[in-house]
Amino acid sequence: MIARNGKPAVSQFYPVGFHGDTYLLSCVECVMKKTDVFIETGAHVGSTLAFIARTWPRVTCYSCEPDQAACSEAAQNIARENLNNVMLYNDDSQNFLVRIKRDHAGVFNSSTTFWLDAHGNGFEWPLKDEVRFITHHFTNAFVFIDDFLVPGMECFGYDHYDNQVCSFEYIRDALNPSRNYMIYYPDYREKTSSHHPLRGWGLITFGAKKNIDFGKKMHDKVRIQSCAGQA
Secondary structure, three states: OEEOOOOOOOOOOOOOOHHHOHHHHHHHHHHHOOOOEEEEEOOOOOHHHHHHHHHOOOOEEEEEOOOHHHHHHHHHHHHHOOOOOEEEEOOOHHHHHHHHHHHOHHHHHOOEEEEEOOOEEOOOOOHHHHHHHHHHHOOOEEEEEEOOOOOOOOOOEOOEEOOEEOOHHHHHHHOOOOOOEEEEEEOOOOOOOOOOOOEOEEEEEEOOOOOOOOOHHHOOOEEEEEEEOOO
């Protein structure tokens, strides 16, 4: 999450990403096994970016962070670990995705995992533009959205600001209507992170031939909320 109402505080770097939520990490591990490219919007200090790049060195990672101080810290954290599979840009996500299209269009046909986290307080979110770009340009993708409203699960925090609610309803109209989508939500209440409260997330997939099998360990921890052609 990004805060731009005043100067955003640069938070602590953690060696594990995705808020340290072990159930979410299990889901990420499952899709990363099928992934060639990782794209993140909103790197902040690079905890999730470094975790992905370190854990899956064969995967090419792209990320952006508009705040200069946070981006500088993220770059230092990446350099400290000599993570050579990372491209990090001090830019907002709209310009960043245009850069991807201009300089790295080959990724459009790669199996790609996204972590969308360029939303927060004090500004108009780019989330709809991100979802629109992804679903119109990529052949298949696993799109994780952070700080997402999880229907019926009040234990999960989510982002909302100035009539913007980080939810499926908010992004629905941005989805490419010609595609079929699967939407996965967390279905657990346990807080497993040692450093972060429960934050909602959603996973939207398209282009896959079948549903994701998260394994026996996760069979009751993830639910499919919706499957629609014109989601």
